[in-house]
Amino acid sequence: MSSQTRRGLRRFLAGLRLLFLYLLFCWLVLVVSLALRAAQEARPAPKSPAQRIHFAQAAPASFSGVTVELEQYTTSQARRNALARLEAAGFGWVRQRFDWARLEPGPGQFDWTWSDQVLRDIQAAGLEPVIVLDGSPAWARAPRDRAPADNPLAPPEEPADFARFAGAFAARYGDQVRFYQVWDEPNIAPHWGDRLIDPVGYARLLRAASQALRQAAPDAVVILAALAPTQDRGHTAIDEPYFLERLYAAGAAPDFDAVAVQPFGFGSAPDDPRSRLEVLTFQRTRLIRRTMLAAGDGDTPIWIARYGWNRRPNNTWRAVSPENQARFAFHVLEMAWTEWPWVVAMGWAIDAPAAPPEDPRWGFALLTPAGQATPLLEGFQAVHAELGGEKVRGEGRIGDWEMGGTEGIKGTEGTEGGEGSEGTKGTEGTEGSEGSEGSEGTKGTK
DSSP states (O other): HHHHHHHHHHHHHHHHHHHHHHHHHHHHHHHHHHHHHHHHHHHOOOOGGGGGOOOGSSSSSSSSEEEOOOOGOOSSSHHHHHHHHHHTTEEEEEEEEHHHHHSSBBBBBOOHHHHHHHHHHHHHHHHHHEEEEEOOOOOGGGGTTTTTOOTTSSSSSOHHHHHHHHHHHHHHHHOOEEEEEBBBOOTGGGTTSSOOOOOOHHHHHHHHHHHHHHHOOTOOOOOBBBBBOOOOOOBBBHHHHHHHHHHTTTTTTOOSSSSSEOOOOTEEEEEEEEOOOOOOSGGGHHHHHHHHHHTTOSSEEEEEEEOOOOOOSSSSTOOOOHHHHHHHHHHHHHHHHHTTEEEEEEEESSSSSSSOOOOGGGOSSSTTTTOOOOOHHHHHHHHHHHTTTTBBBBBHTTTEEEEEGGEEEEOOTTTTTOOOSSSSSSOOOOTTOOOOOOSSSOOOOO
């Protein structure tokens, strides 16, 4: 072997050693990062008595509300007409998303024009606002979330930037707003920047925002992001119970006053007794409740931020007939009102989406795309009146439960999900009895 060949071989071996050392370094960094993350998640921090707000404080004045998209209206009068229609139908609160990018287009450069008008119109209609603080301006995102593609639903690079925005919002509107939902659907990739789902990352964002909100508005009620219903447990979607478990493990319990869920019916009848991870039904709410009880967080109420059945054929939510849509909606409103006192608010999926007429979300709407009231809207008005007043006042039912300090909330014997006991399980459902349209497995009863 010539000396030149030997020198080449030595250089090659030296390069291999450098490559091996580099790969070893990367592996060690990964191991240490995972270990630190596991250690962070292993420190659950239940709420202390001092951190708990009274159960009734986390409830809106009215039990029944609806999500709105008021950005579609170009005039204050159009907004007020839409809101007056909802108030007349007996809804007591409206849930509206406020895009951070719209209100703070540059660092510290706030434009409150639109939010001033919207909140003034909500107040004029006699409705209670539930605010969803969501989205991020380009300046607050990591470079990868700005280019090559803009990603407005990516979380901010620094949670402190979002916290400053949340604090500024609460400082300005603290006398008009009590309820703040921090982000939306962080358990699915489209609402977390199309990246890997990160419960610990959301917990950091929540902690920063909740501290800023409470400092600016001591009476603020911080609502957990409404978790998207999903059966998946992977990198791009995590089912709601497991995501909530990871939040508890990350020590997030002191940072929210209510848990928000979205138990869409997905074609199944309301009484479908299945409440399993692999099944999407309205009864999925009970899975969330059990997760909270297992974490020792039974004192925290649940907001059903959005629920509903869709009447449009061939949609991802599975279609039901308009008649069943109304029947199911009114049944679960009454059921939650009378049987689930740990649920303090229920919000119908949407009033009218800011979307073209072919958008499947119109299958949930209380109006037609032409702006006409649907029978569903008229039915809500009758049901609201029947359940205890035009606005279904929430305070009257909190007394059904006895606050137990750190012991939790005690429910009536035999009620599903009552603290400390499973209560009476839902009926198994009779095979062959017709019920839910499009439901799989066990049928509900008619």
